[in-house]
Amino acid sequence: MCNKKILIIMMSLFSLVSYSKNSQEKGLEIATKVQDANNQFLGEINTTKMILIDAYGAQTVRKMKGKILEVENDGDKSLSTFLEPLDVKGTKMLTWSHKQKNDDQWLYLPSLRRVKRISSSGQSSSFMGSEFSFEDLGSQEVEKFTYNYLKDETLGDSLTWVLERTPIRKSGYSKQIVWTSKKMLTPLKIEYFDRREKLLKTAVFSDFKEYSIKKKKMFRANKIHMKNIQTKKESIFLWETRSLGSVSSSREFMKRSLK
Amino acid sequence: MVKLIFIILVIPLNGMAESFTQGQISFEYRRFEDDMTSETHDEQISVFSRIDTKYQQAKNKFVLRAYARVHSGKSGQDIVVAEDLYYSTEVKDFIELGAGYKIYNWSNLEVFRPADTVNSKNLDTDIEKFEKIGELSLYANMFMPNGQLSIYFFPKSADPLFPTKESRFGLNIPVEDPIWVDKDGHTSNWNNSGAIRFTQSLGAVDFQAHILNHYDRDYFILGLNDELAVVPYFFRVNESSVGLQHSADQYLTKFEVTHKNYQDESEVLSIVGTAVKPKDFSVAALGLEYDQSFDHGSTGKILIEYQRILGVSLYERSILSVFQNDLFVNYSYNLNDTMGTQLSLGSFIDLERSHEFLHIATYTRRLSNTWKYNINMRLFDAPIKSSPDGMEILNQSDSLSFSLDRFF
Numbered sequence: 001m002c003n004k005k006i007l008i009i010m011m012s013l014f015s016l017v018s019y020s021k022n023s024q025e026k027g028l029e030i031a032t033k034v035q036d037a038n039n040q041f042l043g044e045i046n047t048t049k050m051i052l053i054d055a056y057g058a059q060t061v062r063k064m065k066g067k068i069l070e071v072e073n074d075g076d077k078s079l080s081t082f083l084e085p086l087d088v089k090g091t092k093m094l095t096w097s098h099k100q101k102n103d104d105q106w107l108y109l110p111s112l113r114r115v116k117r118i119s120s121s122g123q124s125s126s127f128m129g130s131e132f133s134f135e136d137l138g139s140q141e142v143e144k145f146t147y148n149y150l151k152d153e154t155l156g157d158s159l160t161w162v163l164e165r166t167p168i169r170k171s172g173y174s175k176q177i178v179w180t181s182k183k184m185l186t187p188l189k190i191e192y193f194d195r196r197e198k199l200l201k202t203a204v205f206s207d208f209k210e211y212s213i214k215k216k217k218m219f220r221a222n223k224i225h226m227k228n229i230q231t232k233k234e235s236i237f238l239w240e241t242r243s244l245g246s247v248s249s250s251r252e253f254m255k256r257s258l259k
Numbered sequence: 260m261v262k263l264i265f266i267i268l269v270i271p272l273n274g275m276a277e278s279f280t281q282g283q284i285s286f287e288y289r290r291f292e293d294d295m296t297s298e299t300h301d302e303q304i305s306v307f308s309r310i311d312t313k314y315q316q317a318k319n320k321f322v323l324r325a326y327a328r329v330h331s332g333k334s335g336q337d338i339v340v341a342e343d344l345y346y347s348t349e350v351k352d353f354i355e356l357g358a359g360y361k362i363y364n365w366s367n368l369e370v371f372r373p374a375d376t377v378n379s380k381n382l383d384t385d386i387e388k389f390e391k392i393g394e395l396s397l398y399a400n401m402f403m404p405n406g407q408l409s410i411y412f413f414p415k416s417a418d419p420l421f422p423t424k425e426s427r428f429g430l431n432i433p434v435e436d437p438i439w440v441d442k443d444g445h446t447s448n449w450n451n452s453g454a455i456r457f458t459q460s461l462g463a464v465d466f467q468a469h470i471l472n473h474y475d476r477d478y479f480i481l482g483l484n485d486e487l488a489v490v491p492y493f494f495r496v497n498e499s500s501v502g503l504q505h506s507a508d509q510y511l512t513k514f515e516v517t518h519k520n521y522q523d524e525s526e527v528l529s530i531v532g533t534a535v536k537p538k539d540f541s542v543a544a545l546g547l548e549y550d551q552s553f554d555h556g557s558t559g560k561i562l563i564e565y566q567r568i569l570g571v572s573l574y575e576r577s578i579l580s581v582f583q584n585d586l587f588v589n590y591s592y593n594l595n596d597t598m599g600t601q602l603s604l605g606s607f608i609d610l611e612r613s614h615e616f617l618h619i620a621t622y623t624r625r626l627s628n629t630w631k632y633n634i635n636m637r638l639f640d641a642p643i644k645s646s647p648d649g650m651e652i653l654n655q656s657d658s659l660s661f662s663l664d665r666f667f
Contacts, residue, residue, distance in 0.1 A: 060597045061628070085625060102463070102506075104506070112364070113324070113364060114364045119507075119509055119510065125557070126555075126556025126595035129597040230555075256407060
């Protein structure tokens, strides 16, 4: 009798471990599939607008323009130029994201005529006073997270995989729950949990547009609506223009190009 | 010369739709502690304006950046300064050639910047952040993967701007035209100066080195000329400098050292009537930045920098600089809100001379998309012990200032 109980417990534990392993493997498999579907975009040139909405509904607008260069076997390189508010007009941020190590980041400060290296630890801080943090808008390489497949779910009209992803490196979040469209292979919704594992923010992706890069089709959301559940503030990130597949010269992503 | 280049650049820029222009106009008010001297102005009201415009077409670039400050009722202190006014072009993708007036930033440190010596400074401003004056330059940059080799020729050394007799930033002494001293007997700031600089980034490490031959306008002797008028003596110097910067997680560490080897060590008559001459020395600085991120997106930064002058006696160090063996500690908090609210508290601490401090507090906040204000308080705590020395000279220069900035 006793042996039978032990056997049942062991089998239960084994099945739990096995389930956990399977869900992790499936999670990673889906994340890799999504990344592969969105790779080979070559580069991007865009102009963007951010609408910041406070808890009382008052709105403020930020404007930027940016370039992204896809890098094989490593994270992307990106260059953002701030256009509004006017006191930071001309400020540029160059990011070389990496899969296995901390990103390299430089800031060009026009008031000082100076390029300054910044530590990449501030990933959890607010981006231009918005509800987006730097890590929300940075490149989301598969290697930066561990994954766990949770379930299949219908979100609106879309069939989705629901994954839990946990940051490997230092992050402002304990975990994120991602709803990924099975059809478009791109996120539709992300829930961000703070370091105390309480729901902090929800991002809803919309205004999808299909792009064709060298006969490969991929989707991009041209609107992200981020709601902070704790502060009741909101931010809407809008792509006003977006040219996917535009290849900028690698020289434009060097420190010297910031000046 | 400045006017000529200005005309050449500005006329075509007016018709160029692709030029990027930004600027600001600021109303500045500052109130100093009363120094019981009627000759100086304890209240300073000024209007500051800056224009920054750039036009880039293919491999050609025009840059114009200049500022002006007009003081209420004090025309002697009004200034117009060209910072950048140059043209550059790229040849064969990896070489850039340029000519014109330029600002150089050769230091990675924030406050103590031993390698940052090319440009003359406007000395009629706060002691820890003198504004720079563009240096007339011809240059060639050779680009390498994550690095750059640059060669510079500086045909003319710009004069620093000295505080007027009425200014609270100076010694209340009128300063006449400078005397330029080198071993060949030159007496003009038209000269043949030059530099070679190398920078390289390797992952999280940035390395830089330069050798520079020019007139030293950071460390000079304030002396008397033949008519016994007060003049600055600028000596020709060979400078060699190396610097390293390393980024790891929340930390950014920096090191920089510059050695100065004066070509002519002639004696001149100092302001107090003794014979003095320049002596070779080195300046070393260390820096540490530590970034913090808080819940709800706000950030903090701890900045610690230390500078020391090496190779000369304690007395000689005290003559060379106010910051001869000093520590700077600063904490800045950025709320990261829509109005960009920032508070910064910092202190300079002299580690060699007792009881010498400068405390600085700054608060900035946006009023709108185009307006911003800044409140700054500066407290010198350096009572005079015997003869005024170092920061003691500025002991009664506490001030409170307010600026309202309109950006366009």
